[in-house]
Amino acid sequence: MSKQRSRLVVLAGPTAVGKGTVAAAVRQDHPDVWISVSATTRPPRPGEENGVHYWFVSDAEFDKMIAEDNLLEWAVVHHSARYGTPRQPVELALASGRPAMLEIDLQGARQVRRTMPDALFVFLKPPSWEELVRRLVGRGTESAEERERRLVTAREELAAESEFDVTIVNHEVHAAAGELVALLKHSPTDL
Ligand code: 5GP
DSSP states (O other), X not given: OOXXXXXXXXXEXXXXXXXXXXXXXXXHHOTXXXXXXXXXXXXXXXXXXXTTTBEEOOHHHHHHHHHTTOEEEEEEETTTEEEEEEHHHHHHHHHHTOOEEEEOOHHHXXXXXXXXXXXXXXXXXXXXXXXXXXXXXHHXXXXXXXXXXXXXXXXXXXTTXXXXXXXXXXXXXXXXXXXXXXXXXXXXXXX
């Protein structure tokens, strides 16, 4: 019996809403779910590993991935580094029938919407704007200028909720991860 191709789930949402944390909870609690590892030109943060959190690549390597059409989507995020989804691993995961997910920014989600309209687009939303600001400041990994820039982006991104198929409110990380996994494990014909 041939395996049924799985349906891609694309998780997006405003900066600092906790997409990365929710994706990490899915990775930890549900190892059967395949999560794409993006390529990025930003340098690794302490504790980040090449091939686990991201593929950390040079500008020249990223240019080559674009030129060879190896990226499903890519974007410049926060006006700084480039981030993109390697195409082939996604294709392999979907063909194997594994629940498969991308955690990307809004610009990337819009590109995937054009090329893979059958994917399920999930918007992760903060409980409130105040909570989003608190999380952005609390993370403490960015400079004041960078935080300000990210808040401007976050306001625009929050307005995009209606473009998505489903919204999950990130009150608590494991609860949000559980809702996401329930969507990932629906068979394509159920949705
Ligand atoms: P960070 O630098 O904090 O890890 O991620 C910054 C932003 O880049 C997050 O909003 C994350 O969703 C986004 N991002 C990560 N990987 C990709 C990707 O492959 N494509 C796009 N378009 N955005 C990504």
